[in-house]
Amino acid sequence: MTYESLQASPQYLLLKCISGSNAYNLQVPNSDTDYKGIYILPQPEFFGLHYTPQVSNSTNDETYFEIGRFMELLVTNNPNILELLATPAHTTIFKHPLMHRIQASDFLSMRCLDTFAGYAKMQIKKAYGLNKQIHNPQPVDRKTPLQFCFVVEGHRSMPVEEWLQVRNLKQEDCGLSTLPNFRETYNLFHKSQFEEPVHFSGIIAKDNSNAVSLSSIPKGATPLTYLQFNKDAYTIHCKQYLQYWEWVDKRNEARFENTLQHGKNYDSKNMMHTFRLLQMAEEIALEKKIQVYRHDRDFFLSIRSGAFEYDTLLQMAEEKLARLPALYEQSGLPDAPNEAVAEALLQEIRTSFYQTLSQ
Structure with missing residues (x-):
């Protein structure tokens, strides 16, 4: 069963209702019209290998539940299912006589x-x-780890980007080495410190890097300063950035x-x-x-x-x-709906429907 095959075989439809704001009497001029309903699988398909519990159109503004799935959700007191069962007459497009056997009040x-x-x-x-x-x-562009790095300058800390600008240095010409026993803290060197040419990886290797970069440092070199990467803050930023732009995309x-x-x-x-x-x-x-x-x-x-x-x-x-x-x-409501009653109703509806269809 598919949405298209259900539309082509309306004899398997048990209920079709307008749902959402138009059913609630809460519609506004730009409200969409949504539909929900119930169908019953053709008997050969019901007894076959592939049970189809639910079908929808491509925009998901029309959704139909197979009667078995509907009853399964009904005994869980699913709000959408109870609302569908209690849809007012003026927003009910079609209701098969068999559906009158199921009353929402019996399952509260x-x-x-x-x-x-x-x-x-x-x-x-x-x-x-x-x-x-x-x-x-x-921001449109995700921040880089460089924007979460700070260096020691005298008796205070300074954003590394500011430190580089003051000294007229480029981050690509810098090299980092680990500082033992200090989490996310590094020795920082610059190639101008060395008489012989050196190649450093930079504080970050690329703009899309997710971490600082380490370099091979000549032995005995004294660092210009010490750099600390606030990795926790960067991780939080990346998470918020992803959540925000996913929300923008889907809103x-x-x-x-x-x-x-x-x-x-x-x-x-x-x-x-x-x-x-x-x-x-x-x-x-x-x-x-x-x-x-x-x-x-x-x-x-x-x-x-x-x-x-x-x-x-x-x-x-x-x-x-x-x-x-x-x-x-x-x-005074029962703890849960009577599943035996629901199962008996389901069997009764299936039996009656298939017998009537075969006549």
Whole structure:
């Protein structure tokens, strides 16, 4: 089964819904329309060697779960799966009669505390990550080890680049040798110290080097000074540089522009979904239902528009997270969904579907 073959054989479709912001009633003019659904494998393929648990289109804005995989995720109380099952009628494009046998309310359990709140924490982490990247931009060109080297000058330390400039020396004409018992500290020599021609490797051999370079030094030579390479700081810089530019490469430009426009320097869409998930977690404990369509649209869109400071939202989220365990303890929800019921439903749906299709 592939996405294309499912589109060509719609008789194997059990459910197709609009998902995401349009299902939540949180859409804005530039919101994409996403779809999620459920399919059942053709019987020969189901009994064959290659089980296909999920298919998506090339842009991943349409995703369909095989009924077996769907039921497997349902008993884990996966938020996306519970939301799909509880999608409002007006955003449900197709629903096979067999799907009426599965009700989201029959599978709610204490696990929702971990899954919905867990997803919310992930959204907070994403928002924090954006906040961190915005406030720590990295240069286009990665720094070299030379920019993390310092030399002894009198009774103080000096950046080696400054030291070289003051003395009108080139780093390529310098040579380093190890200084025993001192971590990342070296004797520094210059070729002008020697009457006979010498060849040194430089403090760094190339601009893209990741370490300082050692040279063969004539015996008995006295170093001009001592150099220390702050390797730990360089390693941290390289890690931050890589993370930043990977983030730039993968970020959603429309969302990033929205972040810059509201000026609060956090991903407001992530924070909006954080509070949606926390609110849904609370509703499950108090009302025993999944409320996909949000009637509290104005509050959530105010978060998306940047109406709150980042620290204020973090405090609000922490307060909600702190209240949830007590609500679940008092909810009367089972510890976990009944897997035997889920398995019986799955077998019943497969049997009924294959029998009807063969008639």
